[in-house]
Amino acid sequence: MALREQTALVTGAGRGIGKAIATLLASEGVHVGMLARTSSGIDPLAKQLAEEFGVRTVAIATDISAREEVEQAVAAVQEHLGSLDILVNNAGIGTFGSLVDMPVEEWERIVRVNLFGTYYVTRSVLPSMIKAGHGSIVNISSTSGERGAATTSAYSASKFGIMGMTESLMQEVRKHNIRVTALTPSTVNTELAAKAGLKTSDEDWMMQPDDVAELVLACLKLPDRVFVKTAGLWMTNPR
Numbered sequence: 001m002a003l004r005e006q007t008a009l010v011t012g013a014g015r016g017i018g019k020a021i022a023t024l025l026a027s028e029g030v031h032v033g034m035l036a037r038t039s040s041g042i043d044p045l046a047k048q049l050a051e052e053f054g055v056r057t058v059a060i061a062t063d064i065s066a067r068e069e070v071e072q073a074v075a076a077v078q079e080h081l082g083s084l085d086i087l088v089n090n091a092g093i094g095t096f097g098s099l100v101d102m103p104v105e106e107w108e109r110i111v112r113v114n115l116f117g118t119y120y121v122t123r124s125v126l127p128s129m130i131k132a133g134h135g136s137i138v139n140i141s142s143t144s145g146e147r148g149a150a151t152t153s154a155y156s157a158s159k160f161g162i163m164g165m166t167e168s169l170m171q172e173v174r175k176h177n178i179r180v181t182a183l184t185p186s187t188v189n190t191e192l193a194a195k196a197g198l199k200t201s202d203e204d205w206m207m208q209p210d211d212v213a214e215l216v217l218a219c220l221k222l223p224d225r226v227f228v229k230t231a232g233l234w235m236t237n238p239r
């Protein structure tokens with residue numbers, strides 16, 4: 001399915017996986033709205049993608065964990081680009097520590113950004129998709145949304161939450177021809193992984209942000225009748 005002239009919103013597009021997704025979509029002729037916490041990454045990216053691919057772009061610095069900010073930002077993106085065909089909920093944070101040692105504020109912040117943020121953005125975008133009678137929503141979850149591990153209680157809780165929300169929403173909006181998918185990558189070579197100490201010394205083995213972007217694109221290009229609940233990517237390919 002050709003994506004040219006469709007419109008997309010990508011959250012967390014300032015760097016890492018979100019930047020790769022926004023770039024790949026623009027290269028396919030998709031007009032792209034971008035949100036990130038700060039404008040340092042998305043502003044130059046919006047300019048670059050518009051020049052390079054001739055698509056319309058808009059970048060708005062937004063904290064996705066602040067509901068009113070999100071509602072205003074989504075309205076502004078739709079003013080620039082029109083109704084959104086595609087939403088990629090990618091923005092997220094990951095810090096790790098034992099449940100008992102992690103400060104309460106940090107635990108709450110992770111869940112607020114990753115889970116509530118995804119909910120706020122989705123809730124703001126959905127009415128126009130329902131009205132249009134079509135749409136694709138791709139939520140970037142994680143293998144931590146399928147399994148917990150020591151030190152990941154907040155991150156896993158937020159990503160398990162995304163999995164449950166995805167599964168519920170997909171059943172609510174299927175009748176509107178809206179597809180909702182959760183992707184569950186393992187470790188990807190980004191700043192988030194580096195800060196968490198997850199990078200391996202052999203970076204050849206690591207998945208790259210572009211690999212996740214390719215999986216997003218593959219999901220978006222599937223025929224409407226194909227419904228993908230979850231698709232994962234693993235870091236370590238057996239050699």
Ligand SMILES: NC(=O)c1ccc[n+]([C@@H]2O[C@H](COP(=O)([O-])OP(=O)(O)OC[C@H]3O[C@@H](n4cnc5c(N)ncnc54)[C@H](OP(=O)(O)O)[C@@H]3O)[C@@H](O)[C@H]2O)c1
Nearest residue numbers: 012014016017036037038063064091092142187188190192
């Ligand atoms: N890297 C991995 O190993 C891995 C594996 C599985 C899943 N994931 C998931 O993939 C997604 C992207 O991760 P990444 O590794 O690309 O991370 P990253 O390099 O740290 O980039 C995160 C992006 O999210 C934005 N962001 C953070 N908090 C935000 C907030 N409150 N409001 C709006 N935007 C916010 C950042 O904005 P600024 O640019 O302004 O800082 C940045 O653009 C996350 O949901 C993560 O959980 C990552």
